[in-house]
Amino acid sequence: MSPAVPPPIDPPARLLMGPGPITADPRVLRAMSAQLVGQYDPAMTAYMAETQELYRGVFRTRNDATLLVDGTSRAGIEAALVSLLAPGDRVLVPIFGRFGHLLREIAERCGAEVHVIEREWGTVFTAAEIEATLAEVRPKLLAVVHGDTSTTVAQPLEELGALAAKHGALLYTDTTASLGGNEFCADEWGVDVATAGLQKCLGGPSGSAPITLSEAAVAVVRGRTSVEAGIRSAGDPVNPDPIRSNYFDLGQILAYWGPQRLNHHTEATTMLYGARECARLVLEEGLDARIERHRVHGAAMTAGLVGLGLDLFGDQSVRMHNVVGVRIPDGIDGDAARAALLADYGIEIGTSFGPLHGKVWRVGVMGYNARRDTVLTTLAALEQMLRRGGVAVRAGAGVDAALESYAA
């Protein structure tokens, strides 16, 4: 048929130490190699229920409405926003990096009335700044990124749930970059909706978006839902002004995951197997232990990068455990150096977006790769890369500093 059919996939060996995706935990890939079962097989619906319960543990919530959206982390964000925001609804988006811009962008496309406040990349807002704007704007929704990988820092959320509630708003947060490697407590912090992805601290591939919704958020969604023609039964809701998306209609998706088992999409079985294994491994390790592991190895990597003479980017007091930004030294072409690191050592570190492109590298220490051997190997290779790029580096400076951090 085709003149040249390529051979099967055979990816090169890589150590992914960028801001994500990172090397998947082999146990997740093994789970994903399991054979399929039918969409309504008792085994499948049992796996779905287990996956829900596992993510309740990961999000630290008792929300019944805890499930997966079939798509990348961005799909989870859009499902949350398009399901919560009707055209004309007011939303407040505090922006402190690229992914805050994404929340604004998606909310605008939902037809919402979007209000933003912005801060310099690498910093975060005080609760008082956000409260002042909440009082002024009085939005239906406060939508804020938790950890913005683009800047490595995380917006403290502890007080925002109560502040949003005080001003009559729901709180949505995007935890794609932070969940599983940094403290996050959906219920204790009063978060109404949180979404995530697998490809960061959860140690899986991109393609499935865990989401959790409070009862208040579910009430908003249910008030907007409409069951599609072709599978509608007597008594099913029909809304003349439905959620603008069918694929992301969380009302229908909840009915698919719930006891009604309403037919919607065909669940992405293999991604569900992977998402389940990601959460299972988090809870098997223990969420506290996993967060501490990210803290320890992230701190060692940070110490090592400083030891190599690199300047850190961003407010370190609010830096995520799992990603470190460093300013690219003068005289080094950041992208060429990254390409050399990949070609010579098989190690990937990250570039940056927008105003930081060419100025900041981002080094990830997360999920399966939050380990001592990956930290030391990366620092050893970075030392060689900097030296060959003409930067004066004391031999062993990075590894020595990391080992001191581990010893402390």
Added chain:
Amino acid sequence: MSPAVPPPIDPPARLLMGPGPITADPRVLRAMSAQLVGQYDPAMTAYMAETQELYRGVFRTRNDATLLVDGTSRAGIEAALVSLLAPGDRVLVPIFGRFGHLLREIAERCGAEVHVIEREWGTVFTAAEIEATLAEVRPKLLAVVHGDTSTTVAQPLEELGALAAKHGALLYTDTTASLGGNEFCADEWGVDVATAGLQKCLGGPSGSAPITLSEAAVAVVRGRTSVEAGIRSAGDPVNPDPIRSNYFDLGQILAYWGPQRLNHHTEATTMLYGARECARLVLEEGLDARIERHRVHGAAMTAGLVGLGLDLFGDQSVRMHNVVGVRIPDGIDGDAARAALLADYGIEIGTSFGPLHGKVWRVGVMGYNARRDTVLTTLAALEQMLRRGGVAVRAGAGVDAALESYAA
């Protein structure tokens, strides 16, 4: 952390002979177990380019704009419709089954002005019927399902591209159920946009949606695209009335897959590995040979079901090769019988939606499971199931008829 962490996934052995998802080709699952590489790794962008070229072969097109949407087949449909249809645009949807209703539903949520014609489930439209409505409605888009799994029949498309063009419309079709097991020629038939999924004749898991767009369709999309803030460069398009979805903005997705490599979502690497392997196996077998394999085994299954005394559902002259509908015999509880077949033989066959629920079973013969052993095993088990349900069946009647079909 959690009191009871469940063990790793261990699905029961199943032979999936329903309308999909079906048992995945083990080679696809092996490809999906490969380790990840970075989003912009040269190996990854090479795999993306290979995947595009492979799907050009599967869709029989030279469209440059041939790629994957990260989600289930329904995500591909929504990406096509929301990217093509601006609010108020007219679309004509001929409905002959559940998935025609879905096209209407999604188009309505896009804000389009939706016109429909409907036919009884199990039948299809004549080209003349569709042309008459095209002339009357003069839509921007004719959106029609190719094979509607809900009814097992496929709308002939050979003439529709020319008719749509004659009346100034683009032609979109959903080939989820048909592609890879039935004749489909995007370019020769003048199809502007086609979408699919992996979980039917392509032999993979749900979760990735191949799509192809003609130059005319790309022109419509590009005219509506808008690059999001946070990654926008000078000269990038900013549209005051953008596509209503960011995740499904095919303009941005095309820029991600194209030489610009615009950052959008993080490609679902493992699903891409799987989608690539699905298409690779189609072309390695040869698309014509694969379609013929579906025809042969679908015909044998049909003969066997008739041999068992079951009445066929739907217009057999336009039935898809890969799925057969049969009326559930009087006195048999269709769902209880299916559950017994699953429990006793590990074999799954399908129920039906809407007006056909409880009246029609659907038996699939597709992808990896379009084989002689799966056909004969299923017929042998069905004979036992019917007999135990009190239906008079001549011993061996199903298998004998299938073997005669193979011999013919």
